[in-house]
Amino acid sequence: MRTVPLFPLNTVLFPGGLLPLRIFETRYIDMVRECMRSGDGFVVVAIRQGTETAPDTDFFDIGTRAEIIDWEQRADGLLGILASGRERVRLGSHQRRPDGLLVAEIAPLEEWPPVELPVEYASLSGLLDRLLEQLGAPWSHLERSIGDAAWVAGRLVELLPLDLRIRQELLEEDDPLQRLQRLRAAMMAAQNP
Secondary structure (H helix, E strand, C coil): CEEEEEEEECCCCCCCCEEEEEECCHHHHHHHHHHHHHCCCEEEEEEEECCCCCCCCEECCEEEEEEEEEEEECCCCCEEEEEEEEEEEEEEEEEECCCCCEEEEEEECCCCCCCECCHHHHHHHHHHHHHHHHHCCCHHHCCCCCCEHHHHHHHHHHHCCCCHHHHHHHHHCCCHHHHHHHHHHHHHHHHCC
16 A cells, blocks of 8 residues: 545546546645655545535545646636646545645555447447537547447546435446446436436
8 A cells, every 4th residue: 555645626537537627725726736746646535525625625535636637827826736646546544734735545446447438328428529629728639449338437427416425336347248238227316316
């Protein structure tokens, strides 16, 4: 196990996904500096209860290790970064440093080998393709794996307006085909409340 910084957010990130972030808190500016220097990255973890800025935020045990692939000083004075999801991880013991940054021991989760997208889910890949084009950069420039079940499910979970708990459950699902099946069920339930 190794120790890395945590970035608790009200979203999930999957391996292969992109997450643009605006950084303004000192602890996260320092985290970005550390990550750029070490190349280790940080873990995006969904908040179970609390807020992104609360000191007693409760978060889930599984997140995604991310690496910073681009950054910019934004016109509004904030630091903008683009993070890319690398691998799902399980969090071990964690602590809050004196500067307020959370750090945790992490262990990578084993991933399934790539699984070809079944024909019955072809409409999801078409939907994803249209979404990526409509969103523009950086998503329209994302290297696509439209035939990979895990990649398609991951991108749709990141982009569709699903409840955070459902997103987290789908992140925790190991089997890419089960993830697709559960995603389609969640999409149907959202259309027919």
